[in-house]
Amino acid sequence: QVQLVESGGGVVQPGRSLRLSCAASGFTFSGHGMHWVRQAPGKGLEWVAVIWYDGSKTNCADSMKGRCTVSRDDSKSTLYLQINSLRVEDTAVYYCARDPSHTIDYWGQGTLVTVSS
Amino acid sequence: QTVVTQEPSFSVSPGGTVTLTCGLSYGSVSTNYYPSWYQQTPGQAPRTLIYNTNTRSSGVPDRFSGSILGNKAALTITGAQAEDDSHYYCLLYLGSDIWVFGGGTKLTVL
Numbered sequence: 001q002v003q004l005v006e007s008g009g010g011v012v013q014p015g016r017s018l019r020l021s022c023a024a025s026g027f028t029f030s031g032h033g034m035h036w037v038r039q040a041p042g043k044g045l046e047w048v049a050v051i052w053y054d055g056s057k058t059n060c061a062d063s064m065k066g067r068c069t070v071s072r073d074d075s076k077s078t079l080y081l082q083i084n085s086l087r088v089e090d091t092a093v094y095y096c097a098r099d100p101s102h103t104i105d106y107w108g109q110g111t112l113v114t115v116s117s
Numbered sequence: 118q119t120v121v122t123q124e125p126s127f128s129v130s131p132g133g134t135v136t137l138t139c140g141l142s143y144g145s146v147s148t149n150y151y152p153s154w155y156q157q158t159p160g161q162a163p164r165t166l167i168y169n170t171n172t173r174s175s176g177v178p179d180r181f182s183g184s185i186l187g188n189k190a191a192l193t194i195t196g197a198q199a200e201d202d203s204h205y206y207c208l209l210y211l212g213s214d215i216w217v218f219g220g221g222t223k224l225t226v227l
Binding site: 035062095101107110 | 174
C-alpha cells in the first residue's frame with residue numbers, strides 16, 4: 001500500500017534553514033508528481049510546492065517564493081523540501097502528498113516545524 | 118489573488134443529505150480545475166474523499182459523491198453519519214503549476 005513518511009521537522013530559529021524529507025513506498029515513485037502542503041496551528045490547509053514526476057519542473061506558492069526548493073531522489077524514492085530564511089509564520093505541520101494527475105490522492109502523516117527563538 | 122471559497126460551516130441531521138460547495142472568487146469551477154475533496158479530523162492527516170471531480174478514493178463510502186453544480190464543485194453526503202462530523206477542504210488546480218485550497222467547511226452532524 002502507498003506509504004509516505006515525513007521527517008526532518010523540529011524547532012528552528014528564525015532565519016535558519018531546514019530540509020524536510022518524505023520517504024515513499026508502495027508505488028512507482030518516479031511515475032508521480034509530488035506535493036508539499038502545510039497547516040499552521042488551528043488553520044486550514046495551504047498548498048506549498050510541487051515537483052513533476054521527472055523533476056523537470058517545480059513550483060512554490062507565492063508565500064514561499066524565493067525561500068523554497070523542492071527536489072526528489074528517485075533512487076531513494078524520497079522527496080525533499082528545503083525552506084530558507086525561516087519565519088515564525090512558517091510554523092506548521094508539513095505534509096507530503098502524491099499527485100495522480102493534477103491533484104492529491106495520498107498523504108503522509110506530517111512533520112511539525114516550529115520556528116521560534 | 119485567486120480565492121477558493123467554501124462555506125465556513127454547515128450542519129446536517131443524522132441520515133440527512135448535505136451538499137458542500139467550492140467556488141472561485143472569479144469565474145466558474147469546471148472539471149479543468151480537477152476539484153478534489155478532503156476530510157480532516159483534529160490531530161489527523163487529511164483523508165482523500167474525492168479527486169478529479171468525482172473519483173472516489175479507495176475505501177471511501179459511496180455516500181460521498183463529487184460533482185459540478187452550476188459554477189461550483191460540490192461534495193454531497195447522502196445519509197450523513199455521526200463520524201462525518203469533521204472539517205472538509207476542497208483543492209483546485211489553477212494551472213501553471215499552482216494549486217489552492219479552500220478555507221474549509223466545518224460540518225456538524227446533529
